[in-house]
Amino acid sequence: MTLKLATTLDGRIATRTGESQWITGAESRLSVHGLRAQHDGVLVGIGTALADDPQLTVRGLALPGNSQPHRIILDTHLRLPPHAQVFEPDSGSVFVLCGLEAAASERRRVLEQSGAVILSCQLDADGHVEIESALAQLAAQRLTSIFVEGGGSVASAFLRARLVDRLEWFRAPLIIGGDGLAAVSSLGVDQLLDGIRFKRMGVRNSGADIWETYELEA
Ligand SMILES: NC(=O)c1ccc[n+]([C@@H]2O[C@H](COP(=O)([O-])OP(=O)(O)OC[C@H]3O[C@@H](n4cnc5c(N)ncnc54)[C@H](OP(=O)(O)O)[C@@H]3O)[C@@H](O)[C@H]2O)c1
Structure with a gap:
């Protein structure tokens, strides 16, 4: 990492x-x-996603086959806005890692309509997405770097x-x-x-x- x-x-x-x-x-x-x-993927926390609304893409450089890295947000409660800029590029996926409760909520459907792939994770002692669980979910999607x-x-x-x-x-x-x-x-x-x-x-x-x-x- x-x-x-x-x-x-x-x-x-x-x-x-x-x-x-x-x-x-x-x-x-x-x-x-x-x-x-x-x-394979560029990852930020929801704090950064909300503060900066980043695209998390590669810009200003030639990319073979226009293959953008995937975008990844750690977002326990699915607070990511459905119109966030991270959804704009048309290549690569947007993975949003959340808790089990949020994954069962209406927010999931809203974000999926924007193109998000929602991955549900265990929570850590502070009630955030547990990093090891998040990495296991990403590895299952073949995202290891x-x-x-x-x-x-x-x-x-x-x-x-x-x-x-x-x-x-x-x-x-x-x-x-x-x-x-x-x-x-x-x-x-x-x-x-x-x-x-x-x-x-x-x-x-x-x-x-x-x-x-x-x-x-x-
Ligand atoms: N200069 C730089 O390189 C740089 C880079 C990035 C950001 N920034 C700045 O940093 C600020 C944002 O930083 P931040 O620390 O407030 O937010 P952050 O690290 O981007 O996101 C923190 C949030 O991520 C969620 N999260 C999910 N799983 C987590 C886990 N295991 N551990 C910790 N958080 C987890 C938590 O909210 P939930 O529990 O609700 O999910 C937490 O509140 C902004 O001002 C931004 O502009 C600067």
């Missing part, structure tokens, strides 16, 4: 009002589209489950302060030894930004 983060120098992914477009520059954003193209694009809650959920083996981190020369939204929300780490350690595999300039690639340390 690859986690992408586009942050300020002080590790924030949005201002305190939720504005995140755009923290990083055009060159970094084009690289993100290239990374999307290398994966997932590009996780956030936001902070979903990034933490994947990290907490120790399911991120690669990080693509774009860092802009900007500081917005501790009241901005953290790239990774709480992990409950008390000791440094309990942190998740990565090994840096590459660092390069990306316009005014820095693009770092990390792999999980064995």
